[in-house]
Every structure is written in C-alpha cells, then in structure tokens.
Amino acid sequence: MSVSSTETLETSKTGRAYTRSNLANPVAGTRTDITTKVGRLATYSLGFAANEDNVRPLLLVHSVNAAGSAFEIKTLYDHYAKYRPVHAVDLPGFGQSDRDDREYTARIMTDAVHAAIARVQEVHGPQPIDVIGLSLSCEFVARAAAENPGAFNTLGLISPTGFEGKARDERVPTTRGQSWLLGTLRFKLWDSGFFKLLTAKPVIRKFLEKAWGSKNIDESMLEYDYHTTHQPGARYAPYYFVSGFMFSKDILTIYESLRLPVWMAHGTRGDFVDYRHKSRVAGRSNWTIVKFDAGALMHFEILDQVVKSYDQFLALS
Template identity: 45%
Template sequence: MATSLDALTPALPGRREVIDTAAGRVGFYASSEAEGVPLLLIHSINAAANAYEVRPLYLHAQGARPVYALDLPGFGFSERSRRLYDPRLMVDAIHAVAAEIAGRHGGVRVDAIAVSLSATYLARAVVERPEVYRAIGLISPTGFDRRLAGRGPAGGDRGSPRVRRIVDSAVLGPALFALLVSRPSMRFFLRKTFGSKRIDEGLFAYDHLSAHQPGARHAPYCFVAGYLFPTDATTLYEALTLPVLMLHGSRGDFVDFRDAPRFAGRPNWTIRALPTGAFPHFEDPATVTGAFDAFFAGLA
C-alpha cells in the first residue's frame, strides 16, 4: 500500500519523478538538460536516509552533465509500505532507474556513485547488469571492515526475524521509532557519521522532516534487524571489473577500511582516504567533486 508524502518538500532541485518498478513505486530527481554521460547518485541507508545525502554531488553535476538522484525504497518519495526491505529490493530499484536513465539517453552507459551501505547494492547491480554502467564511485562503502566484509551466500542478508518482530510490533514500533528519529537522537548519530559536532544543518533538518512522514519506520526497522546488510559484500566488490573510484573518511565511527589495501592493488580500483568523516562530500565538496570529475573525465 502506497503512502501519502504530500508534506515532504523536495530534497533537490530539478524534476521529481516516480516510476512503477519491481521494487514498487520509486522516486528520483532529474536534471537532464545538459549533454554528456548521465550520472546516477544513490544515498546511504539509515533511519532517516534520503536523496538529500547526495545534494553536494547533485548540485555540482547539475548543468554540467545529466544527473539523477534516487530515493531508495522506503525512503524519500519512494514507496514506504510495510514489507520486507532487503538488498534484492534495493538492487531492483537501482536496476529500474538505471535502465530508465539509459533509455532516455539513447542507451548510453551510465556512471553511478553510491554512499555507505548502498555501495553494496550498486556493486550487485553492476555485477548483474555490467552493460548498463561505464564506471562507478563509492563513498565510505560498507563491507571493508571485519564485521561486514564477507563471502557468504550470494544474495544473502544478515536479517533476524526475531529482532524485526520486536521492533516492528504494533505496540512498540511507533514509540521506538519516535525515539530513534527524535532531534537529539538524530543529531547524535549524525555527529558519529561526521566524526564531529559540525554536522550539516540542512541535512539534519531534511532528515528530520523525511523521517516523520507516513510509513517512515518500515525500512529502518529492516535495517535495524539486519535485513539490509548483504552477506557477500567482499565477493561483490571482487567481481567488479569496470573502473572504480573509492573515497572514504578517516574520522568518526565509520572509518574501518582495513580490507581496502587488497583492492588498492587492483588495476581498475583507485582508493583515496580523506581527513573527514563518512560524508566527505559535505565536509570537503571541492576535493570530492574534483576527484570524481577527474576520474570520469579520464574515461573519455
């Protein structure tokens, strides 16, 4: 069942569109008047995720090349119905929007950038449909630490039915989510992400608005219960053969990239650490956008 999101203002400029997909109704932002290889941007996964998380990248690309930003299922303007949210659902949404973009631009291969946990979904999308993509960027990708790296069952997840039943119960669910997305809680987790008290206040404000829309708790509870974490992240990254630029921060709670050196030696991978938190594109947009501009320009 779809939910009404009439109170949610747009996170980004440009056209806001919604298409029907195998993952339900999926929303995305589009600014496609410029010429060039289209760029798809994919936000991270958390209790209040949405396309605002890629805003600095979107604004930089706007007018220079066609740029699109996806709201993954359960977030932003995409469908937020009560259902199981898992990696397969997220990958299907990426497949649908990437195919839509490629079709609008004469079948050209697209570039894509994903943040944090969504990097694993983008990696699977590329592995499953390599003909759709030219190159990808990963910002603070999940799966390079000891806890979430893995070569487990293909397509598996780390979900716990028991945890989901507890957090998603009719009695406890709404109260728990209200606490999770309260202003103090959200500020606390953003500070952990940025590794500093100097968070982006625009992101904080929009996250709070988005997290208080109908159906907002359903996808985050699958996240809390582990269903959105794949078991085969390492296998997916190892299977990538197209050019990859990976940027990650070195400050805050999400800076364990101990497995990155193994990938740095691969000819198609470029990895760069920055003195920022997990969202370097907010803290140092000039360096991040400059790195991606040079990376993509070098493919021409």
C-alpha cells in the same frame, strides 16, 4: 525549509493516484515517479536538455539509515548539474518513494538501482552511465554492476560498507537479517514509540555528529532528516536496515568480481572508518582508492576535494 504534514493526492507516471504527505523534495529539478516491481520510486533529474544527450549521465544513490533520502547526495547533485545530466533516486521506503509495510532487503534495493538506471537510459538512450553510491548503497550499486555490467561506465563508492569487521565473503547472496530482532522492533506495544525516540532531533543530530566525526554538521540535513522520518510509513524500511536485512554476506565477493573502473573514497574521522578489508581490492588496476581527512559524508565537508578526485578518476577511465 518549509515542510507541511498535510497529506495531498499525487499521480505517478503511470497515472496511479497515491497519498503522500507534503514533504519537500530532497533535491531540485524534475521529479518523475516511476512504477517498478519494487514499488513506486521517486526519481529526480537536473542539468540536461534535449540537445545534451551526448553528455554521459550520472546517477547518485543515497545511503540507508533511519533518515535516508536523496538529500544525502545533494551537494554532488547540485555541483554536477552544472556540467552534465545528473539523476538521483529515493530508494524504496525512503524520501518520496513508497513506504509500504513490506519486506525491505538488499535484493529490493538492488532492483531499485536497476530500475533507476533504466529510467536514466529511457531519458538518454541505452548508453552506459556513471553511478555513485553512498555508504550502504555502495553494496547495492556494486551488485547491480555485477549483474548488469553493460549499464555501467564507471562506479563510484563513497564511504562504502562491506570492508569493515568480519569478512563478508560468502559465495551465496544471503543477508545478515535477523528475524527475531525485526519481530522485536515491530512488536505493537512499542513499534511506533521506539521509532519516535530513534528519530527525535537530538538523536538524529548525534548520529550525524558520529558520521561527520565532528559537531560541525550540515544543519539543513538535520532538518530534512527530521521531517522525512516523520512521514507515514517512515519506520518500515529502517527496521529492516537495523535488523540486518540490507547487509549482504557476500559483498566482498561482489566487490572482488567487479571489472569496470571503480573509484572508492573514504574518510578518517567519525564512527565509519573501518576499512580493514580494502586490501582485497587495493592495488587492482581497475580500482582507485582515495582517503580524505573528513567524515563519512565528505561531500558536505570538502566538496571541492571530492569532485576534483572523482573528475581525475573519470578523465583516466
């Protein structure tokens, strides 16, 4: 993958000029930058033509970590583009979207999901769509579904957060954000230096090995993760992530409130296997929960099994 650090001037859908390093797009297809209340978002689309609007579109939303981007859902994106309209988005602070020095919270990420859905419906009409979130973005897509259920046909959750540790079942939408930790991370003496250490290639590799539960990671993801974390402003959103501002204290309450068909898939390997609270939704008629012998990014390991399960779920929904 050829990635240059040369900065270029680009133009958004609204004609606003902005500077962005020449990072390769994380997925193929048409990129459209949209201006929203949470900033400029890069969206991607593939697998549809003007005469195919009768096919229900699919929106894929990547996870949040130090190196998040739509590359994390690339295998699903490429697969489903052969059969249906597929869309993806870089969340605020990641990928090709704006990486301004601003607050990055669960509310902002949820609003970005709403904006991405609106973009899909602008292309295909106001029909309900299928949405899949990955890891922490499952919290954002679930909240978006609770707030605007009419926009969703089904909801897919891959390796969702919110079922681990102490139950996050408060009734008010607060986060686990810790301002003291954010202030420590943002202290000028080590602000940039700490992020450089966090995003060194060996560190990124170690994180991916923990997610996979194996050393057999996807090497192309490692390369993209390294390049995307070395773009201007790359540290701002991850610091809010590490400080807890994207983790909602009421997410179990949100999950329990969902009435649409939900497909949840999780693995059994790696560091992300704590789903002790899934009993709160398991057995509900609208929830389908499947488990795979894989890591958190199972769609890079066993794509055929994952899409077979998801397609069976859609056929019954």
